[in-house]
Amino acid sequence: MSIVELPIPSGCTVSRRLGGFTLIETIVFLLVVGIGVAGLLSAMSTAIRFSADPLPQKQALALAESLMEEITSAGFTFCQPQDPNFLSATNTAQCTPALIESVGPDTFSGVTEARPFDNVNDYVDAFGTPKNIAATDLSSGIAAPAGYQASVTISELGIAGISATESLLVNVTVTGPNNTRISLDGFRTRHAPRVSP
DSSP: OOOOOOOOOTTOOOOSOOSSOOHHHHHHHHHHHHHHHHHHHHHHHHHHHTTTTHHHHHHHHHHHHHHHHHHHHSBOOSBOTTSTTTTTOSSGGGSOGGGBOOSSOOEETTEEOOSSOSBGGGGOSSTTOOEEEOOBOTTTOOBOOTTOEEEEEEEEOOBTTBOGGGEEEEEEEEEETTTEEEEEEEEEEOSOTTOOO
């Protein structure tokens, strides 16, 4: 098999330089590629700039969840654990008057108890009123990351046929940097009134 060169029609000239790019083509190519790279870098810088935003939300959520767990794990009893009637009381009338469980932190011998409290209602000073709580690790006293504040509101609220005195709505709100705000709600019923945590 042989390659045959076709004759060139009359009146046509063919340049032997048929390969490569012209200067104009090269400039247009570089311009298009440059615009594409600039757009890609712009999109990536936006994504990278805001990639750390979820961190404050995750930290606020972790603080709110741990505080909610601490509060709802506390007892919800009729009497103080020091009351001799603690294990038998079925209502507050059966408690020693000075040892009836009341709203707010308890004080014994001039010392106010500290977290973790023995009862759910010790976390607030009054039902329906928010109270700021220090967000710390109770086991080692490690403070929360800077810029976070937690508040707790506990309200008496009946639910599913349970009276308001036997059911509490617990709201934990944590605020943090970048206008982060996490709010959790949970219910605590008096399902085991004679059990201390």
